[in-house]
Amino acid sequence: MDRVNGVDHEDWNFEGYYVSERRESRELVDSNKSVNSLTLSPDGAFIRNDEMTNNHILQKFCTQGRLMAAAKLIDVMARKSQIPHFHSCTNLIRGFIKNGQVDKACKIMNIMVMSGGVPDTITYNMVVGGLCKRGNLQSAVALVEDMSLSGCSPDAITYNTIIRCIFDKGNFNQAVNFWRDQLRKGCPPYLVTYTVLIELVCRYCGATRALEVLEDMTMEGCYPDIITYNSLVSSTSKQGKYEDTALVIFNLLSHGMQPNVVTYNTLIHSLSSHGYWDEVDDILKIMNEISSPPTLITYNILLNGLCKSGLLDRAISLYSTMVSENCSPDIITYNTLLSALCKEGFMDEGIRLLNLLVGTKCSPGLVTYNIVIDGLARMGSTESAKELYGEMIERGIVPDEITHTSLAWGFCRADQLEEAVELLKEMYKKEHKVKNTAYRYVILGLCKQRKLDIAIQALDLMVKSQCKPDERIYYALIKAVADGGMVKEANDLHQKLIKWKILRKEII
Secondary structure, eight states: OOEETTEETTOOOOTTHHHHOHHHHHHHHHSOOSOSOGGGSTTHHHHHSOHHHHHHHHHHHHHTTOHHHHHHHHHHHHHTTOOOOHHHHHHHHHHHHHTTOHHHHHHHHHHHHHTTOOOOHHHHHHHHHHHHHTTOHHHHHHHHHHHHHHTOOOOHHHHHHHHHHHHHTTOHHHHHHHHHHHHHTTOOOOHHHHHHHHHHHHHHHOHHHHHHHHHHHHTTTOOOOHHHHHHHHHHHHHTTOHHHHHHHHHHHHHTTOOOOHHHHHHHHHHHHHTTOHHHHHHHHHHHHHTTOOOOHHHHHHHHHHHHHTTOHHHHHHHHHHHHHTTOOOOHHHHHHHHHHHHHTTOHHHHHHHHHHHTTSTTOOOHHHHHHHHHHHHHTTOHHHHHHHHHHHHHTTOOOOHHHHHHHHHHHHHTTOHHHHHHHHHHHHHTTOOOOHHHHHHHHHHHHHTTOHHHHHHHHHHHHHTTOOOOHHHHHHHHHHHHHTTOHHHHHHHHHHHHHTTSSOOOOO
């Protein structure tokens, strides 16, 4: 029997538990002190134990990661009015949340609170987040209300989670009203939550409505700062709504504030990504006029935009300006330039720049080498790529999946398929992922060259790497066997593959 006094041990459905079952849970804790038919219950041993013994078992279950056993034990302890070990309850709640079992976490939390325990803010926030993730907004809001009553006040993360969930449901006005109500109940005017709210209103309802809410919230003690305005500048400019961006900046100025370097960098990033270079020049002119010259981040944003737009000459000119203005480039600057040089095919210049960086404060690392190796591989300069690969290892830089993938494709493009197979073996040893297309290219190429033994090695690697060969690969292997004069063996192989349901019945 799974029931003790009519309580189902496996009854863990708990949607809306905090909304409708607090009173019922309290009665559950206070009642059912006597248990009938202990010998018929699978929990008989737990029921006979005292509180200290059960808590010792509970801690052991938690240490062993036996969540369900621990939860069932807590349920038994609740019915016996035993107080469970609160730290174990907390760990159990977090464990259930991480496993996506929100209803079970809520039930354990309720028993803990009814027993006098107070979960910490992190645990509460995890449960609130779990409920919101499942779309159970009503229970999440009710839990926030219960937090203060239990002695653990909600924080900015709690409110941010609820507000984001409300917006996800499309209830924009409800989100504004929720935050206003919390402020009136004495919630601190968390600037980060206020900024999140305004940014979401801007994203879903437009800048005009966001600025209206911004003004309204000043009556509740929430005042915007430059971070709030920068979030609005970012939101509107990313969408290319520059008229709204201008509206936000005008509102910023009307409140006696001034744009800062983050404001300008945000605008420059957006305008450059949209190709509005005249407007970018205007902003740079303003920055210099107000004695807020471009920073390293500003230059890196500009260089990235110019390089992505294929304006390499302007990027190099900007780099020269940057140096002349005593703004020291960093490795991001050089990686951006190197990527553009390699993309445009200026490999000699790229290698020269890489060599200049060696031994400086911007000494090349893994990313830098990957950029140049990939460039060389794309140009078919596999020997130079291998040399650079060797230099990289000598300098103590460990190649990664990107390095090996770039080299593998370089070998394939240059029809150096045997070297590609050796590299695939190295990648397999290091557990680097290889795309199906790379294996397919190598195997099909080897079959065309009638290098059947090496092609089979590559196929073996492909299968071991849990990549699924397609019919083209198998038919290419069969054809290669037949072309090698082993027609009978090719037909036998074909029939076996049909029998194993790898291939369909087709005539070679």
